[in-house]
Amino acid sequence: MTLFLQQLFNALALGGVYALVALGLTLVYGVMRVPNFAHGGLYMLGAYFTYAILTGLGVGYVPALLLAAVGVAVLAAVLERLVFYPLRNAPHVHAMIAAIGVLFFLEAAVQLIWGPDFKQIAEPVPGILNAGGVIITWQRLLVILASFLVMLGLNFFLKRTLTGATIEAMSQNREGARLVGINVNRVGMLTFAISGALAAAAAALIAPIISVAPSMGEVMNLKVFAIIILGGMGSVPGAIVGAFLLAFAEVFGGFYINLDFADVIGFAALVFVLAIRPEGLFRRGT
Amino acid sequence: MTRPRLHLGLWGWVAVFALAALLPLFRPGGYVLDVAINTMIWAMLAYGLNVMLGYTGQLPLAHAGFFGIGAYTVGILTLKQGWNFWLAWPAAVIVSALGGLLLGLVAFRTKGDAFAIFTLGVGVIIALIINKWDDLTGGNDGLNGVPPASSLFGIDFSKSANFYYVALAALALTVLIVARARGSVFGRSLVAIRGGEDLARSAGIDVFTHKLRALMLSTAIAGFAGGVYAAYVGFLGSGVTGPTTTFTILLYLLVGGVGTLAGPLLGTALIYVALQFMKGLQDYQYIVFGPLLVLLVLFAPQGLAGLWDRWSARRVQARTERAVDHA
Amino acid sequence: DKVVNIGYSGPLSGGAAFYGKDVQSGIEMAIGELNRAGGVNVKGEKVTFKLVSLDDRYLPNETATNVRRLTSQGINVVFVPHAGGILTVQPLTTRDPNFLLVAYSSEPKILAANNPMTFMLPPRYDNYLQPFVSTQMKAFGKKLGMVGTTSAYGKQWAEAVTEEWKKQGGTVGANNGVDYATTVDYSSAVTKALAEKPDVLFIGGPSQPTALVIKAAREQGFKGGFIVMDQAKFEQMDTVVPRAYLDGSVGVLPTKEFPGTQVFVNQYQRAYKKIPTSEAALNYMGMNVIAKAMELAGTTDDPQAIRAQLNAAAKALPQNKTVYKLTGVTPGGHVDAEFLIASVKDGKYSRLRVNKVYK
Amino acid sequence: MLEVQDLGIRFGGLHAVRDVTATIPAGHITAIIGPNGAGKSTFFNLISGFYKPTSGRIRFQGEDITRLRTHEVVSRGIARTFQTTTIYKELSVLDNAMIGHRVRTRAGLLDALLRTGRERRDEEESRAGALRALERVGLAAQAGRPAGALTQEGQKRVGIAMALSSDPKLLLLDEPAAGMNPEETVNLMALIRELVSGGLTVALVEHKMSLVMGLADGIVVLHHGQKIAQGTPGEVSRDPAVIEAYLGGHAHGGQMGQTITATTTGAPRA
Amino acid sequence: MLEVRDLSVKYGHFTALHAVNLTVNPGEIVVLLGANGAGKSTLFRTLSGLQRPSGGTATWNGMPLTGGKPEHNVAHGVAQCPEGRLLFPDLSVEKNLRLGAFVHRRDGTGTARELERVYALFPALVEKRAAPAGSLSGGQQQMVAIARSLMARPQLLLLDEPSLGLAPLVVEQVFGAVQRVNQAGVSVLLAEQNAFAALGIAHRGYVLEGGRVSLQGSQGELLGDDRVRSAYLGV
Ligand SMILES: Nc1ncnc2c1ncn2[C@@H]1O[C@H](COP(=O)(O)OP(=O)(O)OP(=O)(O)O)[C@@H](O)[C@H]1O
Ligand SMILES: Nc1ncnc2c1ncn2[C@@H]1O[C@H](COP(=O)(O)OP(=O)(O)OP(=O)(O)O)[C@@H](O)[C@H]1O
Ligand SMILES: CC(C)C[C@H](N)C(=O)O
């Protein structure tokens, strides 16, 4: 039982991070119809920004996280302007290839600036919490809490604010959004910025647990794409549910079945679900 | 808007292949032949992808997986079962085609982006299975020492210069097959599916079966290319069967021109060679290559074939304008 | 004056770039020193060197293409730092044109191929097994847990260590190996391994992830010992986790703890601002041996002749170029150098004895 | 010719078509009318095999086609057009029509690769069949042009030609006159009449009462997925249920079913 | 007042509008007749700022509408109910309507008042206010589209074929609503195939043929014109 609880916390932390990264991806897909393969690059950049701010500015962890989120958000908005906006009417493959180009560039640039070696970010609250045999590090607790907080905030933003509604409106009908007076360019940039900020926050949260390396975005990329398909492309609740499903499949699948196949289990679940529900778990109405 | 065509014409193709056949006569270094053979292998893969993306309008991102299935079939049969390459190769084509059939039965329940990413998931799984099935595939170690193509009619194909002709013939056959498939009653139906599945269905086209056949053709070509690869490189690792390879091939195709007959070859040759040059840049190679990709999609969205079309259209226009001026 | 190009094909981008760069730095440093000293004297001609590096992203097929490219540029010596690539290009060494393959990998299969043109630098990893296992079994107990990486190399290691552990009378738990390259969070793998209550954990892969596995294990209350695969380096791990976490581990002795490596360590740190590991050190030595062998053979473009002089060159290598004590090169093409392993106790390294050495 | 019995389909909680029993007699023009969302297009989608009904059965020329897939339905002789004009705009008019003829050909991938006799025969036949269809809709002269370059009305005809080249016995037209002006509508009516006199059976959905009343031999009225009336145009336009649900002020008088009553009434009538 | 002067629009090489001139005076309903592809929607899209003209001007009370910024046009009182409705299908009817008032987002009470007015205009929407717009029938969706354009409190309403695909009964309702909106002081430019109904409520009209204005006149003049009668009224 303690073992189960222990793994539960592991899965929750992992799922929280997956969810934050996947949410940005699904928003961008929903609004811009761009399968943004550079998203993993933004996540990776978030970790490096955090690292650079921590070591360079000497500020605390939380300000570093926020600054990194802002930094990546700005960068994502610039990317939207320079790359994806001009491609908004092109077939999806084009945006996809461009996104891959961006990913290549980001990875190479980071390797050039910070070197190919792994960077380490110290845990802001080191140590562990031992609750009746269930051992959880403070950082994991922080990851879980912070990711839930961010998700709640995002949900409030999308459902309860007019700006949030403009994002949803644009994801459903771009021309219609323009006709009611929404500045779709601004919403597009805003969406990219939000997705960048979410990815960066996720990276900053998990960075102290994992190691930071230029290629860290590639693995995340595959996982979050699996997640948003699982959840239904463009669906916000789908991304969250998909993220936790994948995390649970990986952790518990690895635990009860075979660790060697932990990664396969996630994708196998994806293929399985899609074979039964081709439109994903949360299909968007038409 | 019509798709660019980049017509070489029958004689154009004959000329291209005749010229290519002369290459080994100049006794170029092993490297030139290596690049040429690699280009041909990847171009074949791009042709296979084009059958799906260019003609049928579906983007299967498990393509490299089928390349891997073909390559490993040849590798396992020749290395472990002692088969002759010339038997193992057709077997690889059949196995990949059957793999395509299995994939299609499930994957064609999804459409559009979901299909693309579903197949991406399958691609990841294929690569992972190849990676984990140690007993069969050698797992992470890979299969080392896959024998080169056995001699045939007294020709020793372990020599690069001779094997070059095998690759060249395979590429020629691929182009021929793809051209025939495209210009047929069957091919027109694929184009109809690309243009709109519901419409194609209501026009009486058995969309599912056509997509399935197209996917099988596509994966068969991938397996065909995989066979050449296995015999040529002599080593098989799971790394090359994953999504990175698929995306690279997609890139070649996009650069050349999706849906065209010359595009896959053109794009592969250009990018593969350009990447070889860029290797010298080491740390800077992707700093250059990444933005190059972006610029390419931004400014030449139809690929080289599109540029060619635009250019020749301008020439035609200029000519007619001149004619008008003189009149 | 003549400039001789030396080839290198290794991972310079992607997940393994870190490793590939360390190897590259070692070769580069050797070349830099040789050139600054005016090069070497080959049959009365001054010869300097230039390193031509190509990225292969750890993919063997890319290695093959790179090697063909390098050799058709007239390059006779090529360094490759991964078992997969080495095994792939080994058959090419004796085809036209011949070249000397400098193999940086401790995989014994490389020697088993009996390739006449291979020059293998690191000690075979099977040397480590017996002392690692006996030390840890004595110190902690008879139950071994497995959390190694699942790379080709890692799996070989895991198998070998399992066999040795059983041979010495211990029991081995389920293999919980994870791919250190794709796993986001190691703690669930560690939790699973620890559920079997092992006394010793087998771990290892690249240094940083390995350190994180140690961290996860210690945080979850693991008090036992670690057997650390030779790919992971203590000197890199202790920048990631407190030295105290490493207590009770056995692994390769950090390069700077070797007697007589001070010169190399200082110069390397000055030049590259990186931790000097055996990646850099062994390749540095390898390059120097080759330069010396060219001198002795009186040729820069006959790889057979150069290969024939490797043993003599190793023996004649000046003291200041020797990082690890070098006794020669075996007829099979393997460097016969000192290698040291250590266990960590109270933050200090203490060397372990090796009884029988495989060459 | 076509009989449906207790036909129904539900989407989630919505019963889009429910217990519809009706016949489409051979050689006639049958119109399906009803308010927006009544289930008319869904009804067509059921017949043409696009949707699988959740209840009921469909018989065509005595054969049960309820479970057949779309292309099988087409091969039995039922062709359709879509509510919004859908054709292959980037392909030539001829190609569009040839695609429509696919169902009458058998050449597959292997035939294509081996250039068999069947491949060549089928290609010839497709061309001939397509040209015949273009002839019937009056587009033979435009065969080589890209379909997208044609006028809206021309594109509608391409859509019909595509349907015709599958040699159908029954043609389903979903709002063929939507967005057409009266002049074009009259031309379309003439075309439909011609097709019927050539032996074709036609069923159509249309909101333009001018066309419906001027063309249909029989009318089926759907409302909330159910059939609320069936009969001749005269009968249906006097049916109070139809007037209330659908026709409003159009039941009597008005030029070709169009009135200017809105000017004066303003408020919707009860 | 809407003034369109020599407005031309090109799609690539194809010219969809050739130097079109047209005015809508305050308080007027002006109908735009024309065959399919005559350029009606192109004109509307241009007036909304969705499409850039290749020449000429369009001004609303002196302010140019052709700057390529639809949000600017909406904010200045020119709202369009587009062909094809362009609703937000997953959002509720009410959210659709509220987004229609996006340009008045600082004025919550004004929006609330307007919301009540459009509900009064289209009572059928009241019970559907929480339903996703995509689940409504075609006619109801058309009402939402018109209501949404009204939420922007336009002074000029551009209606592009509001009767397309609607049941006759619903067409009546829609035209009735347009008339009431106009009576409340909103100028209306209305494109229609349904020429009879449209001319019935319009003050003046234009006929567009092949991207050119071929005819213009008052309601009576157009209803009496032989060409109009044969081509658009089918008489
Ligand atoms: N694929 C579907 N999924 C869910 N609901 C659907 C689907 N297709 C149609 N519907 C619903 O079924 C009902 C009937 O739709 P249908 O398209 O048949 O109406 P119609 O009579 O053709 O209307 P119109 O005259 O506006 O074209 C509508 O409420 C519609 O929203
Ligand atoms: N985006 C576009 N690209 C190219 N051509 C276009 C585009 N939109 C419209 N056209 C062409 O411009 C012409 C005018 O089209 P428009 O949609 O304005 O006509 P309309 O009068 O609104 O017709 P309808 O009654 O069918 O709505 C048509 O020939 C059409 O094919
Ligand atoms: C530790 C290293 C010498 C082994 C190397 N990573 C290989 O792939 O063989």
Ligand SMILES: [Mg+2]
């Ligand atoms: Mg309909």
Ligand SMILES: [Mg+2]
């Ligand atoms: Mg229009």
